[in-house]
Amino acid sequence: MEDHHLEHHIPEHKPKSYAATVKELDTRMRWLLNHRQEQDAREKQQELGEIIAWIPELAADSELKHKDWDEVNLYAKELMTVFQQIDFADIDSSLVGRYFLLVVKLKQFTAPSEMKRFNG
Amino acid sequence: MIHYILWGFALRFVQCLLEAAPFILAGLFIAAIFQRFFGAAETRRLFGEGTRAALFRAWVIGMLLPVCSLGVIPVARQLKKAGLAGGTIIAFAMSAPLFNPLSLLYGLTLSEPVTILAFALFSLLIVTLVGTIWDRLFPEKPEYPTDDQVIPYGMKRMLSVGVSAIKEASGSSLIYIMIGLAGVALLGVVLPQSSLQRSVNYDNPYAPLLMTGIAIPVYATPMLAMSQLGSMFQHANSVGAAFILLVLGAGVNLGLVAWIVRNYNWKKTIVWFSLLLLAIVGLAYGVEKPLFPSHIEPADHTHAFDIYCQPFSAGTTNFYKTAKEKLGHVVDPYEIYSAGILGCVILAGYILRFSDRNSRIENWLKKAEPVRTGKYDIVLPGPVLGVLILAGLIVASGVGCFSYYPSPEVICEEMTIAKTEALSGALSGNKSHSKYWIEIYDDWTRKLEVGVYLRNLNLSEYHHWKAQLLREKLELLAHEIEDEEHEEVRQLVSDIHHTHRRMVDAYLRDLN
Numbered sequence: 182m183e184d185h186h187l188e189h190h191i192p193e194h195k196p197k198s199y200a201a202t203v204k205e206l207d208t209r210m211r212w213l214l215n216h217r218q219e220q221d222a223r224e225k226q227q228e229l230g231e232i233i234a235w236i237p238e239l240a241a242d243s244e245l246k247h248k249d250w251d252e253v254n255l256y257a258k259e260l261m262t263v264f265q266q267i268d269f270a271d272i273d274s275s276l277v278g279r280y281f282l283l284v285v286k287l288k289q290f291t292a293p294s295e296m297k298r299f300n301g
Numbered sequence: 302m303i304h305y306i307l308w309g310f311a312l313r314f315v316q317c318l319l320e321a322a323p324f325i326l327a328g329l330f331i332a333a334i335f336q337r338f339f340g341a342a343e344t345r346r347l348f349g350e351g352t353r354a355a356l357f358r359a360w361v362i363g364m365l366l367p368v369c370s371l372g373v374i375p376v377a378r379q380l381k382k383a384g385l386a387g388g389t390i391i392a393f394a395m396s397a398p399l400f401n402p403l404s405l406l407y408g409l410t411l412s413e414p415v416t417i418l419a420f421a422l423f424s425l426l427i428v429t430l431v432g433t434i435w436d437r438l439f440p441e442k443p444e445y446p447t448d449d450q451v452i453p454y455g456m457k458r459m460l461s462v463g464v465s466a467i468k469e470a471s472g473s474s475l476i477y478i479m480i481g482l483a484g485v486a487l488l489g490v491v492l493p494q495s496s497l498q499r500s501v502n503y504d505n506p507y508a509p510l511l512m513t514g515i516a517i518p519v520y521a522t523p524m525l526a527m528s529q530l531g532s533m534f535q536h537a538n539s540v541g542a543a544f545i546l547l548v549l550g551a552g553v554n555l556g557l558v559a560w561i562v563r564n565y566n567w568k569k570t571i572v573w574f575s576l577l578l579l580a581i582v583g584l585a586y587g588v589e590k591p592l593f594p595s596h597i598e599p600a601d602h603t604h605a606f607d608i609y610c611q612p613f614s615a616g617t618t619n620f621y622k623t624a625k626e627k628l629g630h631v632v633d634p635y636e637i638y639s640a641g642i643l644g645c646v647i648l649a650g651y652i653l654r655f656s657d658r659n660s661r662i663e664n665w666l667k668k669a670e671p672v673r674t675g676k677y678d679i680v681l682p683g684p685v686l687g688v689l690i691l692a693g694l695i696v697a698s699g700v701g702c703f704s705y706y707p708s709p710e711v712i713c714e715e716m717t718i719a720k721t722e723a724l725s726g727a728l729s730g731n732k733s734h735s736k737y738w739i740e741i742y743d744d745w746t747r748k749l750e751v752g753v754y755l756r757n758l759n760l761s762e763y764h765h766w767k768a769q770l771l772r773e774k775l776e777l778l779a780h781e782i783e784d785e786e787h788e789e790v791r792q793l794v795s796d797i798h799h800t801h802r803r804m805v806d807a808y809l810r811d812l813n
Contacts, residue, residue: 241766244803247811250763 194228195235199243199253199294205232206260206284214277217269226269233261236287243294256286306490308620309611312627313489314482316608317520319632321371322639324398324522325478328372329646331691332379333465337458338687340451341383347684348380348389351443355389356432360425363397365695369522370398370554371481375474377560384445387565388432391573395552396428402698403705404523406751408530416534416592420547423588427548427580434576439569451683453669458683461666464653470643471650481556484518488609497606501533501542503593508539509585513578516549517558519609526551531747532605535772540592541585548581630737706752709808716745720801723775724794727782735782739775746771749808757812764812767804774800 196202209229216222236257240250260283267276335344348362349355368376377394400408400421408417452458497515501508521529526547533543562570608631617623653662719742726735746768754760774797781789 237762238766238770241763242770242800242803247761247763247807251761254762 192228192231194232196232196239199236199239199245200291202232202236202239203284203288203291205229206287207281210277210280210284213269214272217272222269230261230264233257233264236260240290240294244296245290245294249290249293253287253290256283259283260287304620305611305613305617308624309490309613310486312612312624314486316628316631317482317485319628319636319640320522320525321369321478321482321520322636322643324367324369324372325375326372326639326643326646327366327694328368328375329466329470329474330462331366331368331694332375332469333462334687334690335376335379335383336465337452337461338683338690339383340683341446343451343684343687344380344383345385345445347688348385348393350385350389355386356392356429357425359389359393359432360396360428363393363395364400364421366397366691367401367694367698368397370394370520370552370557371478373397374477374481374556374560375469377557378469378474381564382446384443386436386441386443387439387569388436391435391561392428392432394557395548396424398523398551399424399526399547401523402695402702404527406702406706406755407524407747408527409751409754416540416594417530419588419592420530420544423544423584424548424552427577427584430580431573431576435569435573438572439565452666454680454683457666464662464666467646467650467653469650470646471648471654475647477556477560479556480559481520481554484555485520485609488515488518489611492610494611494614495604495607496610498602498604501538501603501606502601503537503539505539509541509545509582509589512539512542512545512585513549513582515606515609516546517553518555519546519550520554521546521550523551528744529605532603534594535776536600536603536605537594538603538605539589540594541587541589544585544588545581626733702751702755706748706755708756709749709753709812712745712749712752713805713809716742716749716801716805719745720797723778724797727778727790727794730782730785730787732782736779739779743772743775746775746804749804753808753812764807767800767807771797771800771804 194205196205206229209225209232213222213225213229216225237250237254240253240257245253260280263276263280263283267273267280339347345351347358349358363373366376373394376397377390380390380393405417405421452461492515499505500511505511529550530543530547533539533546558570558574561573565573612627613620613623657663719738723735723738723742726732726738750760750765750768753764774793778790778793778797781793
């Protein structure tokens with residue numbers, strides 16, 4: 182029977198919160214670096230790209246204030262540029278280092294992203 | 302079955318009539334101003350008749366005046382009487398209903414502003430192209446009216462605008478307007494309920510073609526077309542279909558087509574229509590990929606076109622009650638008042654026609670009488686006053702924007718009411734109540750964005766995201782309510798509560 186249910190598709194790999202996003206940025210990159218030859222590496226790489234693209238949205242869906250969000254947005258853009266430059270067949274350690282440095286910077290906003298600043 | 306047909310037709314007819322009433326009134330009075338203040342010669346001069354700029358001027362004037370595709374009919378008739386070329390009139394008639402200041406501002410919040418601006422420029426391209434080819438193919442020998450119909454200055458001229466408008470309201474314009482309304486009402490009878498939900502998905506290569514077929518009889522006010530465009534972008538539907546909806550859905554209706562056939566014969570109309578479709582469909586396929594909102598996760602449907610389908614679901618028993626409820630949900634008070642005034646104007650028109658068959662009133666109006674003027678009482682020429690009145694209309698639309706899009710403080714208060722009603726309806730399982738308030742709630746989030754943009758001339762990406770996220774969650778909530786997924790509804794209600802709080806904080810306390 183045809184399914185008449187109207188779907189709003191939310192990808193399974195979309196993190197639930199900003200904090201979860203930052204965690205994914207770290208663990209997924211580590212996995213990719215250690216499993217470069219695996220079959221689903223390409224797919225995981227694409228998923229990580231999508232997660233990076235979702236950072237501004239997920240940061241906006243948190244308790245971050247305007248000023249903090251602007252910083253996160255800048256880091257997210259830079260992170261995307263760095264990620265796109267990484268060639269997983271021939272790893273450039275300086276790029277990977279830059280990637281993790283940006284993840285650390287993004288991690289600084291995890292606590293304020295979960296703190297209710299207004300209305301208790 | 303017969304009940305579905307008759308009630309479906311009647312509901313769609315009345316709904317569109319009420320939505321169109323303010324624009325039809327505006328069109329009647331704009332036509333009267335062209336007739337009485339400008340007269341034929343000055344109207345031709347205003348539109349740059351005979352010059353290369355004529356089509357561009359028609360597009361600009363059309364864009365600025367607050368009319369819809371039904372309200373433009375009396376204006377187009379008046380332009381024809383003034384002796385304007387066919388291409389210029391059609392360029393005006395097609396561009397006037399596409400945008401007005403309110404809808405353009407609304408549109409800028411819906412997708413990338415560049416998309417809406419691109420659509421506006423494409424519409425200029427189309428009317429210029431089609432108008433130029435039309436005028437080349439069918440060069441008309443200018444037939445200028447001998448009677449300029451300008452009324453000398455004074456109270457008579459003011460009175461003549463009203464007389465002109467009420468006469469037009471009860472004349473041929475009314476027939477064409479009725480044809481236009483019948484077209485969209487018939488569509489509601491022919492299309493089964495919710496049958497267009499998946500037709501314009503981004504991956505359907507025939508979506509623009511299908512939209513072409515539907516959009517011709519469709520009647521949409523500029524604001525309705527813009528909100529439907531918004532829904533399409535929100536769902537990442539076909540961009541080409543969205544463009545066609547704007548140009549044909551808002552710009553053309555069967556009444557306007559009937560008027561063109563009546564005035565320019567079948568052959569010319571077919572040529573015009575073929576050119577138009579060729580240009581629109583060609584452009585629609587051209588913009589499909591470049592303007593596609595790649596950052597949006599495509600949904601497999603849209604509810605934007607439910608209003609063009611059969612309004613009654615199977616199993617409806619009390620048609621009157623359901624129709625009354627549906628009308629109450631979509632019609633605003635100002636539309637009801639406008640419809641009342643329009644009814645009075647039409648009635649006055651018939652009374653005037655029957656009581657003044659010898660045009661005594663018209664002759665009296667045209668008769669010049671000496672008017673005493675003081676030393677400092679300067680007599681302004683009619684066209685100057687006409688331009689001032691039209692400019693006043695445009696300024697009033699601009700001022701109206703501030704009232705239609707209030708300050709964030711006012712909107713947040715109104716939004717709290719909508720939130721309470723929508724979420725309590727969702728939790729209690731009252732589908733129709735919740736759905737009704739979700740739409741209002743969604744609308745307020747858009748007004749919030751425009752309201753801030755109008756006042757600050759800037760809206761940050763952060764604030765746009767805050768409103769956008771709330772809309773996305775409201776959309777999800779509407780679906781979970783429909784599917785009766787109670788646990789998901791509870792979770793979403795809690796989530797929306799937090800998203801709402803964060804959005805209000807951002808707009809009221811963290812704007813700079």
